[in-house]
Amino acid sequence: MQRTYEGSNGKTVVKLEDVELVFNSEIGTVTALAQVNLDIQEGEFICVMGPSGCGKSTLLNIISGFMQPTEGQALMDGKPIEGPDWHRGVVFQTPPLYPWLTIRDNVDFGLRMRNIPEKERKAITEEYLEIVGLKDFADRKPYELSGGMKQRASLAKVLVNEPSMILMDEPFGALDALTRDKMQALIRRIWMKNQSTVFFITHDVDEALSLATKVIVMSSRPGRIVKVLDTDFTYDMDGANSESARYSKQYMTMRESILNVINQKDELAV
Amino acid sequence: MQRTYEGSNGKTVVKLEDVELVFNSEIGTVTALAQVNLDIQEGEFICVMGPSGCGKSTLLNIISGFMQPTEGQALMDGKPIEGPDWHRGVVFQTPPLYPWLTIRDNVDFGLRMRNIPEKERKAITEEYLEIVGLKDFADRKPYELSGGMKQRASLAKVLVNEPSMILMDEPFGALDALTRDKMQALIRRIWMKNQSTVFFITHDVDEALSLATKVIVMSSRPGRIVKVLDTDFTYDMDGANSESARYSKQYMTMRESILNVINQKDELAV
Amino acid sequence: MKKADTLTSAALVSEQRIAGTAPKKRRKRIQPEKMITVGTVATILVLWYVVTALGLVNPILLPSPLAVWAAFTQILFNGYKGYSLLQHIGTSLWRLLSAFGLAVVVAIPLGLLSGFNSKIKAALDPIINFYRPLPPLAYYTLLVMALGIADASKVALLFLAAFAPIYVSCVSAVSKVNKDFINSAKTVGANKRQVFFHVILPSCLPDIMTSLRTALSVAYTTLVSAEMVAAMTGIGWLVLDASNYMRSDIVFVGIIIMGITGILLDRIIVIIQNKFVPWAGKY
Amino acid sequence: MKKADTLTSAALVSEQRIAGTAPKKRRKRIQPEKMITVGTVATILVLWYVVTALGLVNPILLPSPLAVWAAFTQILFNGYKGYSLLQHIGTSLWRLLSAFGLAVVVAIPLGLLSGFNSKIKAALDPIINFYRPLPPLAYYTLLVMALGIADASKVALLFLAAFAPIYVSCVSAVSKVNKDFINSAKTVGANKRQVFFHVILPSCLPDIMTSLRTALSVAYTTLVSAEMVAAMTGIGWLVLDASNYMRSDIVFVGIIIMGITGILLDRIIVIIQNKFVPWAGKY
Amino acid sequence: ATDSSTASATGDDLPEKVVIATLEMPNDEGIAKAEGYFEDEMGVPIEIVQFESGKAINQAMVSGAVDFGLTGSGSAVLGIASGIPIEMIWIHETLGSVEALAAKSELNATSLEDLKGKNIGVPFASTAHYSLLRAITASGFEESDFTLIDLQPSDIFAAWQRGDIDAAYIWEPTLSLLLEDGNIVLHSGDVAEMGFMTANVEIVRSEFGEKYPDLVAKYIASVDKAVTLYREDPDQAIAIIAEQLNITEESAKLQMEGQNWISAAEQLDAANLGTTDAVGSMATTMLDMGQFYLDQGNITELPSEDIFADGINTSFIEAYLDSKE
Ligand SMILES: Nc1ncnc2c1ncn2[C@@H]1O[C@H](COP(=O)(O)OP(=O)(O)OP(=O)(O)O)[C@@H](O)[C@H]1O
Ligand SMILES: Nc1ncnc2c1ncn2[C@@H]1O[C@H](COP(=O)(O)OP(=O)(O)OP(=O)(O)O)[C@@H](O)[C@H]1O
């Protein structure tokens, strides 16, 4: 399965060393992550899968700098991650759009903060509003949008910045199939064009396989990385032969093996 | 495709007549729904699909009684729907769990409001906490849960009431495949056991086909019902031959036809 | 099915504030609330009239509405102690509003900064928490000593009264800001200053507006104390002076003027709030 | 990697209030904030000492810290005008806290109901908006007339002062309640009353607690006015009386006692808040 | 009225308690209060309630919450003119040098003339305010020749220190503080000589006076006892006042000497309250004050001359003096 990725140049961007994260509350602790070791290389597209509550979002929070590990360390370019910055753009599980700004101004926000010249800003913003299909809703407020529209808006809000690393937490969960396909194509295109590094949480194994260069499967409580698989279907998905790739033997085998790992580790009732 | 459903007895529970819903805001109106006519019969399992922002949630809001149509009317048992009540349980797109209550108390909430005796309440609550896999987190607060865990908690919160009609807005969007399967099985079992009526919004055509007795496809702006399909795969999914049903010729044809309807109607860029 | 009749949900929901009480279709535009308000006012006026007409209370303590009206017209045409009624009202409003404006300009940034930065909070809190409960009458002399007997000390007193509620609300509002809002801003490139101005500030605006209403009324309640010292004009001084001479008819004129101007100023804040913070309570 | 050193994220985040400023690992438990607070207080005391020691201001207006201390011990041991210091403080706190308690009990339900039901709001608003800006000194006479010269009128004055901030905040808090919370409660079987008690009330608690802090301090600032009529005890009266005799050393003792008790009462509310409303700002 | 003491001995028609409203002053009532004369004399529970101004006492009278009240003569005039059912029964003290117009030393002011165009602080609506205004008009000036500023005592001192005011008409103990770098231009004793006497007086609720005349007579007995004490043993009286007001004995002495206490017998002099049959000059003084308030626009109409004569009731003093004999 191993192969050299056109996207990855072998340089480690993010390194997690023995990361542990324990949440404390009145009624006891929860170990959300334990002994997590991970190297993310420049240009990689990592998809993270795992049962509900296994620590995916927590892992993303650590890489983005929102949380600090309680043990071990998280490094970016060799230096500890101290806090969030715009080089690591984050698409949240619940989209935090500002209710006091229109959708346009929400999308435009990052550019404005970074003092991009007005004209350039306008062009980029309009482009992305168009891409995510919210041109008609640009002047509305977030609370006037449907769930899926909010998700798309918050995607655009991050993408306008063209961050070198994009972290996404189930970004397409509330989208219909077609829109979802389009958004997947969009993110793949951006990833390829900008040579950016992507860390992408999803519950959809097909989504993971059609985007990732590496799939990480986690187990729950404590959250650990139990399987790392390298894949390259994303290059085929991009082209005309996407359907054939999706139903290839190789694809089916890998799909099966991922699902098995996830399913084994889960101890839900019913 | 027509056939008599074991679940449905032909009695109309909810009737929508020429329903229109227009949102007004400073910068102009949005017609979220136009000319929607729909009969929901007792025991039906309706799955609603459609592109992002087409008015699915709005339709659910009208049936649940959160909103009143601006034109036309929404009737339940022949009487206009005036407001929400517990006979129509609603699982929201974003789970509104009360941060001041533990997960257990959140789940227990409806039973407590309805003055169910303490002992009975306790039994039901614990049962459902077990079913959705949150027993270990029963004493925690909602903000200590992951996205998927919140979704499960809010599912349990509604199901404990065993409402005669259940309205669900993308309830399994943030769940991993296995958990999702289990939750689907759960909701199917409850639907069969209680002979309840279900109105279920989803973006996943497989989910729709594996649960519905009727699939409704909507188009966007203004939201209209463009296609109504009767299905019965759900009865097969319940048994041992679920995999064979999923890959049957019939299934694939219907899947294709639904996707075609949705995709045609969408005018997203990219 | 006429269009003019059709009230849209969004408009109605924001009018009713609670979406749960869903809008009724084709509801008439007559607002029962307005009627009730008028009813309350009318009831009070009638009660007042009846109580005084029946002589149930001594008119020195509670003058009749007619006597108050007479006093009002008298003051309106002849002024009070050398100044016209408008001058009295004007000076008071000037003192009040300049103090309030100053408080807004100082307390909002300080309060937000305190909420934002625990070091700043640690430095300011002891001072603010200490003076906050102090009755103005207890420290007025110190203000006079520092600022003299002209308007400066009066404005300072009103300023201090308005400052605390705004400051406290700002600190608490910052602590309630959605953490994701802040994190999200940082990940798209906002620096600390920008987070402050573009996220914290607007997030806190709904709470700030509520605190401004409280602050304005708290400052207003301090008006008589403020105009107790070295004033020759001002509606607070008018009330004080009239009460010294047992002129309760004039005292009532003053009270009613203060009540009504207070309501008007409050209305203005509410209007500003509805205009500039339309998202309050929306998600 | 010792366990004792390991501070968990959750605990730290709530300590710092803003999650964006992420917790530093292995941070020492010394709180620079405490030091800064002590520093502020120390600076003020030193400044006060220096200013008085250099004779920059008249000691009758601004007595030296030592003189104030002397006055304090003198009052502590001998009382003031026939009552011990504890009696003065005690009566004032009794008046203040019973008024405040009454305001809490009355204003919270009324405010929440007003926010919940626009008809109730329409009936109450004119009364509350009218009296809200009125200076207590302007209407105290009416209270005395209605309630006599004993504690009732004093408590009523303090009650009115505390009532308005709580009421206004409650109304505004209700309008900010997440509509989904209400809808969700209804769909699981809650009736109106239950929605009110089980959803509206807890949703509003964080804002209510903030308003209690404001209300308590506003009531406290009214203490001198309240104890101006027919009082022989009370820390407010003590200050007033001492100031009539130009005993600014005693005035300062009174001011400092009011400031400190004010801070203590405020602390108590904050502690209750942290204990009973731990979810404030969490989603 | 002579045998009213026997009537009260039945006990039945005694009030549950007697409420005396007071302003804290270095006067006879202060001594009576401190020494418990009221309890001793009246034989009913006494509640002493302290007020900050005569105005509030008037209001308390209206509501019936108090029976006796100590106010400035100005407040008494306003109360009676407003129709509050009260009667003046006693003059505690007439004001002399205890209230005075002090001017900054550097002005070297010896008369009002020297203060023309200057800022003068005075608590409005007080006895001092009345005296100042009277002095101004009696000296042939207009009020507008000076800038009068409404200030409370402690603020007067602060404003004086800052130089915001050049002079102040104020009472003790503030007055002494001003005199450290100021001098007296004129005092209330001087103004009284111009014909405008000011005093602190006792009023009683008319209804109470009618119902319990003997209790009122016993009130008189109590304060008269205090006057007697002061006359016979001034040092002790000064000590009592000093202790009660929490001031030094020097200060107490200074203040007490700046005013004039009047015994029961002297109250009946024509220069004071007069008698039931021959109204004293207090009635004229009150009428004059009323006229003044009318001119100032503080009252809307001047009541008939009689109302002030009727507002003075000396029968209680007479009864007391009778019973003493
Ligand atoms: N409060 C509102 N004010 C104005 N417009 C609104 C409001 N809520 C929804 N809309 C508009 O109504 C339309 C339908 O929204 P709705 O939420 O029903 O979509 P949906 O089908 O549920 O979409 P999704 O799958 O993305 O959740 C959208 O165009 C949306 O912008
Ligand atoms: N603030 C918090 N306090 C306490 N425990 C928390 C907190 N946030 C998360 N957890 C716990 O940490 C574990 C991991 O949560 P996380 O959100 O990372 O899961 P996830 O993998 O993203 O799940 P999902 O797919 O459902 O979103 C869960 O057991 C959760 O209960």
Ligand SMILES: NCCS(=O)(=O)O
């Ligand atoms: N000595 C002032 C007394 S009074 O005029 O304020 O009543």
Ligand SMILES: [Mg+2]
């Ligand atoms: Mg998650």
Ligand SMILES: [Mg+2]
């Ligand atoms: Mg939706």
